[in-house]
Amino acid sequence: MSRPLKDRRRKDYTYFLSYRTRWSDNDSYYHINNSVMYHLFDSIVNTYLIQECGLNPAASPLIGLVISSFCEFFAPSSFPEVLDLGLRVNKLGSSSVSYEVGVFAQDQDRPAVVGGYTHVFVERIARKSAPMAPGTREGLSKLLVKSPGAAKL
Template identity: 40%
Template sequence: MSVRPTPAARNSFAEFRQIATRWMDVDIYGHVNNVQYLSFFDTAVNGWYVDKGLIDPARSRNIFLVVETGCHYFAELKFPETIDTGIKVSKLGSSSVVYEIALFKEGEAEAAAQGRFVHVLVDRETRRPARIPDAMREVLMGLSATT
């Protein structure tokens, strides 16, 4: 049995992406439904890839697929809120990238939720793992630094 982590600190992330909650994210209990948190993880990481020119979702020969994800919840997120999504690389393999991701309410020092997100670079056609090119690796390594 694993030990429940403590909420991550905002200052342990150097890269942030903002995501606005949507009306449709909220469930009958009045908070963002748990499944949306993983969608926020996916949106943050893939948006970062696109902004850095690492992938073109429609045309890149190699694409990233999620092979593992998980989340710990500490505080409710609601609508309307802007979420600051901290992302960093915790491990970089030959074809895989392990991310630590935390969702912060705007201005809060501790994460409302945090998790792990594992991507594997694969050939779009064969879906077989592909080696992360050196230029891409260099950009990814820049995301492993924290302030």
């Protein structure tokens, strides 16, 4: 059985990206709006896909479509914090991948937020599910969490 998301630590994530919050990220309660968190998830996932998996969003024959997402909040964040985003892959199938993102305040070991989503790779035009490109799969496998009983999609 896996640990609750609130028990994650920095060491549970393989790839990191820093994000300097903006004044406009705050909502009227002076914390980062929940919709901004989904932008951050999208940013780290797509940065990894482009830089480490060779994906070219403008021209790749396959694209990833989000079929499910989640987000749990454990501590508030607000401008002018710098956030560290950690990325891992929890499940990797032939045409799908489940990402998890930990959002950490700088110098903190416990996440303020943990969330993520599942991509299904499809043909750009036909929108039919297709096996991901070998380079994409190879890159994503570097982030795959190796745990007993981990299932494939």
